[in-house]
Amino acid sequence: MGILDKLFNKGEERAEESQPTIESELLNIIMSRGSINKSVALGIPVLASSINLISNMVSNINYKLYTTEGEKGNLVELDDERVKILNKETGDLLNSHEMKRALIRDYLLYGNGYIYIDKTGNTVNSLRYVESINVAVNKNCDPIFKTAKYIINGQEYYPENFITLARNSLDGVTGKGILQENTLAIRLVNNMLKMLNNSISGGGVKKGFLKSERNIGREAFEKLKEDFRKMYSNEDNAVIVLNNGLEFTPAVESSTEMQLQELYQGIGEDIGKILLVPKNIIDCSANEAEYRNWYKNCIVPILNEFCASLNENLLLESEKDKYFWKADLSDIENGDLKSMFEAYKLALDSNILQLDEVRKKIGQPPIGFNYIKLGLDSVLMDTENGIIYTPNTNQKTTMQEIKKVTNENKEPTPPIGGGNE
Numbered sequence: 001m002g003i004l005d006k007l008f009n010k011g012e013e014r015a016e017e018s019q020p021t022i023e024s025e026l027l028n029i030i031m032s033r034g035s036i037n038k039s040v041a042l043g044i045p046v047l048a049s050s051i052n053l054i055s056n057m058v059s060n061i062n063y064k065l066y067t068t069e070g071e072k073g074n075l076v077e078l079d080d081e082r083v084k085i086l087n088k089e090t091g092d093l094l095n096s097h098e099m100k101r102a103l104i105r106d107y108l109l110y111g112n113g114y115i116y117i118d119k120t121g122n123t124v125n126s127l128r129y130v131e132s133i134n135v136a137v138n139k140n141c142d143p144i145f146k147t148a149k150y151i152i153n154g155q156e157y158y159p160e161n162f163i164t165l166a167r168n169s170l171d172g173v174t175g176k177g178i179l180q181e182n183t184l185a186i187r188l189v190n191n192m193l194k195m196l197n198n199s200i201s202g203g204g205v206k207k208g209f210l211k212s213e214r215n216i217g218r219e220a221f222e223k224l225k226e227d228f229r230k231m232y233s234n235e236d237n238a239v240i241v242l243n244n245g246l247e248f249t250p251a252v253e254s255s256t257e258m259q260l261q262e263l264y265q266g267i268g269e270d271i272g273k274i275l276l277v278p279k280n281i282i283d284c285s286a287n288e289a290e291y292r293n294w295y296k297n298c299i300v301p302i303l304n305e306f307c308a309s310l311n312e313n314l315l316l317e318s319e320k321d322k323y324f325w326k327a328d329l330s331d332i333e334n335g336d337l338k339s340m341f342e343a344y345k346l347a348l349d350s351n352i353l354q355l356d357e358v359r360k361k362i363g364q365p366p367i368g369f370n371y372i373k374l375g376l377d378s379v380l381m382d383t384e385n386g387i388i389y390t391p392n393t394n395q396k397t398t399m400q401e402i403k404k405v406t407n408e409n410k411e412p413t414p415p416i417g418g419g420n421e
Contacts, residue, residue, distance in 0.1 A: 036183050036190070038109055044189050047178075050277035051108050057299050059100035062087045062328045063310065078323070082124050082314060091118065091126020099129045103165060104302065106132040108275060111175030113165035114150070116157075122316055127163070137174050148173045163309050165302075182274050189267055288339075295332060303327040330361065354383075 042048045063086055065078045085091060090099050099115065107113035110132040118126040136151040148171070150157045159173055166175035178186070216224070272282060276298040280286040286294065310325040344361070347353040356366035371380040371389070380389045386399040 036179055036186050038179070040190050041109060041179060041186055044186065044193065044271065046272045046282065047186070047189075047274070049282050050272045050275045051105060053277060053282065054108065054275060054298065054302070055101045055104040057295075058104045058302055058306070059097045061303060063307065063325050064328050065323060066326055067323050085124060085127055086310075086314075090128070092128045094129050099127065102129050102131075103163075107165045107167055107175070107177070107302075109177045109179055111167040111169075111177035111180060112173075115163040117161055117163065117313060124314070130162075139171060139173065146171050160313050163306075163313055165305060165309060178274055185267075185271055185274065189271055192267070292332075300329075303329075 042051065063083070065080050065083050067076050067078055068074065069076055087096050090096050092099065094102065103113040103115060112132045112135070114130040114132060114135050116128045116130050117124060118128055130152060134152055137148055138151055138156075139148040140146065148159055150159060150162065150173075164173060166172060167177055168181070169175040272279065276294070278286075278294070280290060281294050304327075307325045307327055311320065314325065315323055340362075344353070344358045348355065348358060353361075354371075355369045359366055370382055370384055380391070381387070382389070387396055388398065388402075389396050
């Protein structure tokens with residue numbers, strides 16, 4: 001028996017003695033080292049879908065600047081140049097949608113997102129996205145009175161010159177993204193993808209052992225190696241001719257590979273939950289209630305954090321007491337038309353909203369109808385002037401007149417003690 005035959009027989013004997021288990025394969029996958037970066041994370045389909053979904057949802061939202069005025073604290077939308085820069089023309093090569101999407105992608109992956117506020121004096125000229133990997137943070141060591149500076153291309157900047165998003169931050173300037181918090185899970189799924197890719201790249205050809213009844217020359221041995229390489233690399237027209245005395249024996253197929261494939265499917269679906277994106281949201285099988293619940297728990301917190309940063313650094317100190325930024329969620333809150341109008345009808349019937357307030361919410365001009373219903377569907381009250389109007393009798397009265405008549409109709413109080421005159 002030749003040397004190759006002995007070597008392959010020994011390998012076959014060892015394989016028969018100890019078949020790999022799902023636990024050992026998982027351990028090998030987990031222990032496989034490799035750098036986890038943005039490209040690796042976005043190479044995982046579910047994770048890429050989740051990041052794209054969240055970043056697109058947030059970037060589609062417009063942000064408005066409001067103030068309150070009057071004794072009633074009426075909300076007034078302001079026509080400010082900063083609103084135009086944030087929602088339309090950033091002044092940078094990136095438009096507003098691209099800028100916000102890039103910001104959120106950095107926020108999710110690296111834990112930090114930065115937009116530089118380019119201004120002259122108190123006038124904002126432009127908003128410029130800065131990739132997170134280009135920003136170094138120089139912090140002091142005081143855990144109470146925290147200070148920091150950003151270093152970009154060797155130049156120092158103060159945090160108040162930036163719109164900053166820091167995920168799960170403890171200091172307000174540095175955060176933790178999924179590349180840092182979920183390294184093991186991302187590496188596990190990435191290595192499983194590599195394993196499945198290698199299996200597919202081999203064209204489904206099973207691995208095995210080559211037996212030889214006689215010695216093989218060096219030239220023939222190298223030719224066999226090259227032929228097997230072509231076959232396992234899934235090259236076209238890859239053919240191996242085994243001469244007399246050579247025999248190929250497939251390795252014993254275990255259930256480990258199937259178990260790993262099933263495990264990958266489970267982990268692949270669950271890894272989206274790292275970013276609070278369940279499977280039914282990604283494949284669009286969620287109902288209206290599930291979608292709204294996901295939006296409230298996943299998207300709204302990011303919007304609130306972004307608005308907090310806008311309120312902190314995109315307002316002057318003199319404006320912070322009366323101005324504030326707010327995300328425009330009218331399209332999401334309205335939902336489908338039937339549900340929207342049913343909700344507004346309930347608000348009108350309960351006197352929570354006035355007709356013009358509802359018209360404003362759906363983008364229609366006001367008609368000057370300042371009345372609310374008091375009952376019987378026929379008595380109307382002007383809340384500004386206190387005038388009560390009854391259409392059925394075409395009569396008007398005021399609250400003061402009603403009080404006066406009520407007081408005149410009261411019976412006089414009898415004197416205490418009584419007695420006859």
